Amino acid sequence: MNGRHLVLASCVIAASIAALRAQTPPTGAEAIVGSPSFLAASDFLARDYDRFVRELITLTEIPAPPFKETARAASFLQMLRASGLVDVETDAEGNVMGVRRGANRAMLAVLAHLDTVFPEGTDVHVKRDGTKLRAPGVGDDTRGLALMLTMIRAMEAAHVQTPNDILFVGNVGEEGEGDLRGAKYLLLKGKYKDRITSFISIDGGDQGNITNGALGSKRYRVTFKGPGGHSYGAFGIVNPAFAMGEAIAKFSGLTVPANPKTTFNVGVVQGGTSVNSIPTEVSMDVDMRSESPDALKKLVADFQAVVREAVAHENAARSTKEGKIEADVKLIGDRPSGETPVHSPLVQSATAVVKTFGLTPRYGISSTDSNIPISLGLPAITIGRGPSERSHSLDEWTDVEKTSAVKAAQVALAIILAAAQ
Amino acid sequence: MNGRHLVLASCVIAASIAALRAQTPPTGAEAIVGSPSFLAASDFLARDYDRFVRELITLTEIPAPPFKETARAASFLQMLRASGLVDVETDAEGNVMGVRRGANRAMLAVLAHLDTVFPEGTDVHVKRDGTKLRAPGVGDDTRGLALMLTMIRAMEAAHVQTPNDILFVGNVGEEGEGDLRGAKYLLLKGKYKDRITSFISIDGGDQGNITNGALGSKRYRVTFKGPGGHSYGAFGIVNPAFAMGEAIAKFSGLTVPANPKTTFNVGVVQGGTSVNSIPTEVSMDVDMRSESPDALKKLVADFQAVVREAVAHENAARSTKEGKIEADVKLIGDRPSGETPVHSPLVQSATAVVKTFGLTPRYGISSTDSNIPISLGLPAITIGRGPSERSHSLDEWTDVEKTSAVKAAQVALAIILAAAQ
Numbered sequence: 001m002n003g004r005h006l007v008l009a010s011c012v013i014a015a016s017i018a019a020l021r022a023q024t025p026p027t028g029a030e031a032i033v034g035s036p037s038f039l040a041a042s043d044f045l046a047r048d049y050d051r052f053v054r055e056l057i058t059l060t061e062i063p064a065p066p067f068k069e070t071a072r073a074a075s076f077l078q079m080l081r082a083s084g085l086v087d088v089e090t091d092a093e094g095n096v097m098g099v100r101r102g103a104n105r106a107m108l109a110v111l112a113h114l115d116t117v118f119p120e121g122t123d124v125h126v127k128r129d130g131t132k133l134r135a136p137g138v139g140d141d142t143r144g145l146a147l148m149l150t151m152i153r154a155m156e157a158a159h160v161q162t163p164n165d166i167l168f169v170g171n172v173g174e175e176g177e178g179d180l181r182g183a184k185y186l187l188l189k190g191k192y193k194d195r196i197t198s199f200i201s202i203d204g205g206d207q208g209n210i211t212n213g214a215l216g217s218k219r220y221r222v223t224f225k226g227p228g229g230h231s232y233g234a235f236g237i238v239n240p241a242f243a244m245g246e247a248i249a250k251f252s253g254l255t256v257p258a259n260p261k262t263t264f265n266v267g268v269v270q271g272g273t274s275v276n277s278i279p280t281e282v283s284m285d286v287d288m289r290s291e292s293p294d295a296l297k298k299l300v301a302d303f304q305a306v307v308r309e310a311v312a313h314e315n316a317a318r319s320t321k322e323g324k325i326e327a328d329v330k331l332i333g334d335r336p337s338g339e340t341p342v343h344s345p346l347v348q349s350a351t352a353v354v355k356t357f358g359l360t361p362r363y364g365i366s367s368t369d370s371n372i373p374i375s376l377g378l379p380a381i382t383i384g385r386g387p388s389e390r391s392h393s394l395d396e397w398t399d400v401e402k403t404s405a406v407k408a409a410q411v412a413l414a415i416i417l418a419a420a421q
Numbered sequence: 422m423n424g425r426h427l428v429l430a431s432c433v434i435a436a437s438i439a440a441l442r443a444q445t446p447p448t449g450a451e452a453i454v455g456s457p458s459f460l461a462a463s464d465f466l467a468r469d470y471d472r473f474v475r476e477l478i479t480l481t482e483i484p485a486p487p488f489k490e491t492a493r494a495a496s497f498l499q500m501l502r503a504s505g506l507v508d509v510e511t512d513a514e515g516n517v518m519g520v521r522r523g524a525n526r527a528m529l530a531v532l533a534h535l536d537t538v539f540p541e542g543t544d545v546h547v548k549r550d551g552t553k554l555r556a557p558g559v560g561d562d563t564r565g566l567a568l569m570l571t572m573i574r575a576m577e578a579a580h581v582q583t584p585n586d587i588l589f590v591g592n593v594g595e596e597g598e599g600d601l602r603g604a605k606y607l608l609l610k611g612k613y614k615d616r617i618t619s620f621i622s623i624d625g626g627d628q629g630n631i632t633n634g635a636l637g638s639k640r641y642r643v644t645f646k647g648p649g650g651h652s653y654g655a656f657g658i659v660n661p662a663f664a665m666g667e668a669i670a671k672f673s674g675l676t677v678p679a680n681p682k683t684t685f686n687v688g689v690v691q692g693g694t695s696v697n698s699i700p701t702e703v704s705m706d707v708d709m710r711s712e713s714p715d716a717l718k719k720l721v722a723d724f725q726a727v728v729r730e731a732v733a734h735e736n737a738a739r740s741t742k743e744g745k746i747e748a749d750v751k752l753i754g755d756r757p758s759g760e761t762p763v764h765s766p767l768v769q770s771a772t773a774v775v776k777t778f779g780l781t782p783r784y785g786i787s788s789t790d791s792n793i794p795i796s797l798g799l800p801a802i803t804i805g806r807g808p809s810e811r812s813h814s815l816d817e818w819t820d821v822e823k824t825s826a827v828k829a830a831q832v833a834l835a836i837i838l839a840a841a842q
Contacts, residue, residue: 066695117695176695215653219696228814231708232636232788235684241705242687245669252663252738263656266663267696272689274487274538274597275640275706275754276788277813279688284662285696287652317673322811333696367653367697390743392698393649 029352032417040158045409046402048150052409053133053400055079056146057126060138065122069094069114069172076114076145076170083152085168093185094172100155102162107195108420109167111183111369112144112202112385113174117392131401139388139398144202145170147385151413162420167192174203174369176267177285179219179333183369187376198346198419199373199380204366207357207411210350211382212340213365214374217289218300219333222247222307224271227323228280238318241272241282243325247310248284254302260292262299285332291365293337304329335367336375346379349418357411383415384408450773453838461579466830467823469571473830474554474821476500477567478547481559486543490515490535490593497535497566497591504573506589514606515593521576523583528616529841530588532604532790533565533623533806534595538813552822560809560819565623566591568806572834583841588613595624595790597688598706600640600754604790608797619767619840620794620801625787628778628832631771632803633761634786635795638710639721640754643668643728645692648744649701659739662693662703664746668731669705675723681713683720706753712786714758725750756788757796767800770839778832804836805829 032038045052059079064072077096081088085098096114099107116137118124126135148168154160171182183201187193204211224240224247248266256262264286271282288303290296307327314325340347342363354361366382373380386408388398399405453459466473480500485493498517502509506519517535520528537558539545547556569589575581592603604622608614625632645661645668669687677683685707692703709724711717728748735746761768763784775782787803794801807829809819820826 117698119694122694176697217653217697227811227816229811230813231686231688232638232682232684232710233812234814235682235686239673239687241669241690242673244690245666245673245687248662248666249670252660252666252735261653261656263653265652265656265697265699266660266666266693267652267698267700268693269662269665269690269700269703271691272687272706273540273543274813275688275708276597276638276686277538277688278686279690280815282690285693287696289653314673322814390650391654392651392695393655393743394701395648 028421029349029356029414029418033353033356033414037158037160038414038417041154041160041413042410044154044157045150046406048153049402049406052146052150055149056138056143057133059145060126060135060142061124063120063122063124064115065119066115066173066176066178068120072114073170079149080168083149084156085152091185091190093182095169095182095186097167097169100152100166100168102164102166102420104164105195106197107165107167107192109169109186109196109199110148110202110416111169111171112148113141113182113369114145114170114172115175115178116140117175132397132399134395134397136394136396139385139396140391141174141203141385143388143398144385147202147409147412150409151416154413160417162417164420166416166420167196171369177332180335180369180372183372187372196378199370199378200416200419201369201382202385202412203368204382204384206387207384207408208354208359208362209364209384210347210354210361211364211366211368211370212342212347214336214338214371215289215291215365215367216293216296216337217287217333217335217367218296218331220286221283221330221332222286223281223283223328224325225281225328226325229278229322231276231278234278234322236319237278237322238314238320238325239278240325241279243310243314244282244284246313247307250306250310251303256299257295260290260295262290262292262295264288264299289367335371338374340374340379340381344379346381346419350381350383350415353411353414353418383412449842450770450777450835450839454774454777454835458579458581459835459838462575462581462834463831465575465578466571467827469574470823470827473567473571476570477559477564478554480566481547481556481563482545484541484543484545485536486540487536487594487597487599489541493535494591500570501589504570505577506573512606512611514603516590516603516607518588518590521573521587521589523585523587523841525585526616527618528586528588528613530590530607530617530620531569531623531837532590532592533569534562534603534790535566535591535593536596536599537561538596553818553820555816555818557815557817560817561812562595562624562806564809564819565806568623568830568833571830572837575834581838583838585841587837587841588617592790598753601756601790601793604793608793617799620791620799621837621840622790622803623806623833624789625803625805627808628805628829629775629780629783630785630805631768631775631782632785632787632789632791633763633768635757635759635792636710636712636786636788637714637717637758638708638754638756638788639717639752641707642704642751642753643707644702644704644749645746646702646749647746650699650743652697652699655699655743657740658699658743659735659741659746660699661746662700664731664735665703665705667734668728671727671731672724677720678716681711681716683711683713683716685709685720710788756792759795761795761800761802765800767802767840771802771804771836774832774835774839804833
């Protein structure tokens with residue numbers, strides 16, 4: 001998910017209304033946090049800190065590009081098994097999961113995603129820099145995986161009992177073209193699809209953040225096609241790279257509202273066969289998001305107009321005697337928007353926990369695996385894994401300073417226990 | 422090389438002057454073409470036509486991307502050996518070659534290039550369409566290779582004797598980033614570097630064309646680098662894909678002279694890791710050529726200005742708090758210009774042969790393996806392999822109608838025999 005968290009005026013207002021409604025915290029957060037078993041689990045988290053850091057490094061250094069999570073999944077499966085879960089297995093989509101039994105049949109799903117955005121060949125060696133660990137993917141979302149493992153061990157060590165079953169999942173396909181395939185499979189096809197009643201994704205930043213809004217996004221691959229030819233002999237005919245350049249230049253000049261936050265990106269470009277050939281096709285992958293469905297719709301329309309104009313411009317600027325430039329605009333990602341209301345029991349119980357730890361709850365909206373349950377009407381939130389910055393860049397880092405890292409784990413554990421009531 | 426051939430006013434004038442100087446053809450073209458051994462060789466070429474077409478198809482269907490010519494080279498080596506050459510071998514660069522002995526130690530090198538512009542995975546299956554064969558690379562320059570084989574067999578069958586040795590070479594690295602590495606190795610490092618006195622590349626179109634000018638080109642890979650980040654979380658920072666798009670859009674709008682012919686191309690674009698990441702780097706491969714060194718110099722300067730402006734534009738348009746966009750402009754190809762004068766014995770002997778066959782000689786300028794010997798002061802020309810069109814595109818074709826194909830082979834053989842005097 002994104003490295004930033006947004007405080008939305010509308011959510012803050014909603015939170016205030018909800019706070020009025022919820023004069024009596026409905027979740028027993030204080031009771032949970034004050035219980036002997038939670039205190040024992042908290043102590044364990046502090047003792048388990050070194051192992052948490054070790055596993056975070058181990059997992060980070062196993063590459064997990066989109067659609068290539070297998071190696072990391074295999075290691076994570078062993079770690080889940082060692083943590084004491086039952087029914088540990090890999091589903092048909094590649095998600096690795098195991099169950100911690102409660103008293104009831106209702107099930108809370110807790111996810112952290114296995115995949116990173118980084119392609120094969122990326123140097124994923126972890127570099128230490130004081131209390132910071134630096135490596136691609138170390139925060140997003142490998143820290144979520146390592147946090148999940150230490151929490152499970154803490155629950156085991158402290159013999160924590162929960163009313164509901166908890167399904168812990170290291171899932172595939174959260175990033176990019178994965179298009180939430182792991183979460184989709186889990187909730188639409190997997191063996192627990194009819195048992196999961198609530199959903200927590202560990203894929204955010206600081207522990208005060210409660211992401212209850214699903215940020216809608218549209219992703220396209222635009223392929224510009226033309227006749228191609230010799231760079232010298234056929235010079236003067238239309239060139240799809242020129243059309244794409246024109247489209248990118250126009251696209252980059254679009255204005256979007258800062259509020260509701262609306263964004264666009266050209267993330268991948270590729271195409272052409274050799275420096276001395278006019279390409280027959282080139283493509284670009286485009287990501288557009290907005291907190292507002294209307295703003296997103298307008299942005300998508302502007303983007304499509306830009307592509308049409310660029311194609312027309314190139315076909316007018318050069319010869320089409322061998323053929324015209326055409327653009328194939330293919331939808332490659334479509335994440336629904338929506339929200340789990342602030343006054344819902346899941347958000348309220350997380351809010352109460354956060355307050356119990358003396359933190360200020362901040363509601364937000366993002367694009368994570370929670371988009372899928374939210375679109376299905378299931379209560380879902382995304383919670384913090386601890387501080388990390390520069391997600392999706394090669395200089396990504398996460399801070400594992402011990403006191404704050406242990407506290408982050410305690411808060412996350414308490415949120416999960418409160419949600420499993 | 423390019424599929425078009427240029428008639429240059431200056432060359433035509435030079436040719437007229439040369440024609441005055443050469444009232445008596447210096448090459449004995451008519452004597453060669455009228456000799457019994459040439460007539461026997463000509464008859465053989467007609468009888469060998471089916472094998473020529475069969476080998477053209479066989480070779481075309483062995484992929485030979487730049488730097489990956491090995492498989493085709495291995496087959497071609499067997500074919501050279503079967504044709505009756507001696508000292509058939511592969512040199513350290515990957516060129517496949519063999520010698521046909523003459524009486525003297527002076528050596529004519531005759532080349533056709535093994536490589537195509539097409540990457541691995543391209544469908545190179547040959548489709549027949551009347552007398553046309555359609556496949557990527559079938560003309561440029563696989564027909565040159567097949568033509569070389571049938572000519573060698575014809576010389577053997579007719580017991581043709583030449584004064585000089587002839588070195589036949591299926592060379593690597595003519596296309597794109599190969600940057601003429603095969604010809605460079607042959608002339609600068611290979612075992613025959615001090616023996617080669619003249620040079621013919623079979624890499625042109627129709628048989629009247631005599632390419633005696635070396636077209637200068639400059640090729641660059643421009644890598645746009647930036648901090649990168651999450652497409653949503655880090656939105657607002659500079660994006661190297663946007664800078665590149667702006668550069669391509671401006672570059673495509675440059676005006677270049679039609680005469681002297683001057684061209685530019687963006688042939689390959691690549692970069693970025695995922696749709697939802699702002700790239701840390703993207704790159705484009707650019708090819709620029711001109712018949713005029715001055716026009717090329719101006720175009721290169723304009724191109725470099727465009728890159729600088731696009732980088733500055735992006736750094737001004739978005740936040741540079743995480744870092745700026747920078748462009749690394751790397752020279753990846755530099756083909757020298759120059760010419761073998763029309764009045765030189767090599768061009769004059771080829772001219773006389775072409776006229777003997779009733780064709781009109783047309784001098785031209787192009788970018789081929791001949792650029793290297795020309796830059797070294799060695800006489801060199803590029804001659805036709807027979808008609809083909811749409812070079813460097815997926816719908817490339819060559820016409821193998823029997824009468825014209827046999828005549829094309831006869832003309833090429835006579836040019837070679839005249840040059841080996």
